[in-house]
Amino acid sequence: MAIYLDVIWFLNFCIDLFLLLLTGLVLKRKLVKWRMITGAMVASSVIFLVLTPLSTLYYHPMFKMLFSIVIVVTSFGFKRFSYFIQNLLTFYFVSFICGGGLIALHYFFNNEMVILNGVVTTKSTGFGTPISWVLLIVGFPLIWIFSKKRLEQIEVRKIKYDEIVHVDLFINEHYLPIKGLIDSGNQLQDPITRKPVMIIDMSHLQDKFPKNMVHLAKNPEMIGDPNFPIGKEWEEKLSIIPYRGVGQVNQFIIGIKPNKVMITDESGEELDCSNAIVGLNFTNLSSEGDFQCILHPQMLIQGKKRLA
Template identity: 50%
Template sequence: MSIYLDVIWFLNFSFDLFLLLLTSIALKRKKMKVRLVVAAFIGSSVVLFMFSPYSVIATNPIGKMVISILMVIVAFGFKKFSYFFQNVLAFYFVTFMVGGGMIGTHFFFQSETNYLDGIFLTNSTGFGHPVSWLFILIGFPTIWLFSKKQIEGVESKKIHHDQIVSVSIRIEQTQFTLKGLIDSGNQLVDPISRSPVMIIDIFKVKEYIPEQLLKQALQDDVMKSISEDDQGHEWEHRVRIIPYRVVGKEHQFLLGLKPDEVTIEMNNETFHVQKTIVGLNRTQLSSEDEYECIVHPKMLQGQSVQNVS
């Protein structure tokens, strides 16, 4: 049997390099290409040890651990113990995640059991035949890309979760509560009063909005719908027209309301906001319903605060 040591080494080198790269992505570490390559070379040296008098290093768990720790130190450095410990755990997590995904996928698509005379028989064909090598060459990049996307998605959701607050809006006798996202990119203000404008999904509160006002807010041309409206409603003195600009379009207008009070609960604190405008947005803000309104960051500045018991 012929063993192509150079091919096996190159595959291990590539795997180690991609695993270290995925670890850096998961931890948001600065990517030093040279250090990653050197670390991957150290990890792939295990293959060479297996065909040398030092094969015990490649087969002994302690030897494997020492090599993996050395890989992490070379790839990311050693600033302090907590930093190093986090790097090692993340590297093992990524390795087990990708490796487990490949093993699970392999056994999902490959049947290695037979039924004979009432007895289940297993037949392990191993990973050495051409089909298995093809599976590794195709499966590893696929699992790696999937893992990368999932890690980035988890990080994005974590950021959103940290910025989600509870928002209560009171207009006269009507009050409703929404999940709000604090968006530092929202700099929309009322051009006259300079009040910060928060955006709410009108479809989430349509049962609280007067019918006539709801029809106006859902029109593409807000200015035209208001000018042509000859029917009044109880909130018409609260209506504000907010100009805004989006990419590719100018002179857009948003229908807004002046509430009596907006209360924001965040991190066991309550913010009472008196000066703000509630913009009625006619498109869905979150496709997964993670939030129902976008909070202006200035609504959390200079307001009265009290602890929530």
């Protein structure tokens, strides 16, 4: 039987790359393209080992562990021991999830195993069975997406809602150190970019913004009015966010793309949550003044940890 090694290697390279990407996304690591590609190449190179006199190493558990360590260090680097252990264990975890899903699908759809004279036989070619290729090409991306979504849902449940955190908000030359409430009820998103929207209380923060922006936030229907200039540096960041409260008709608020949003929780951990929209709202969010903004929970899921 002919074995098409280049095809098998490329398939393994793609799978290893997806596993490393999922590991980085779960841990919110900063993904470096050349590291990811190099790590996937190192991981897929084990295919060539099978054809050498050292093929017995491939089946030894100690070699597999050392090889996975090399893959993880190549892909994510080594900053400290706890950082490395997190990467390694999460790499194993996502590999088991995706690999187990593929095995389950394979046995569910597999019909190429037959019994002849009491002997179990299979049909295969140098390219692999058609059902195997369909599962790998179609099934693996689906399992990858499914696993990513489920892990995100687990993380959502772990978020401590109704927790007040410190927020450092940067918009153009303005810096706003404010308190934010993590609210599971805030599911507001920008309709175009699908970015999560955090709501700030302009009734307490309007002195931090230019007067024309405050006026526009109070009158969102004036956006785009040539008789009401607001400056190019603000105009490029504007968006209109539709929303509807309980018992209300559809309304709009002005949204601004921030330069940076940093969130610090009670444990002192910092998250870069800049991939969001700031909604300008004049409703009093806290009668006691405990917080000045409401955070979308998706911001904490998508946020990137700042390493010490």
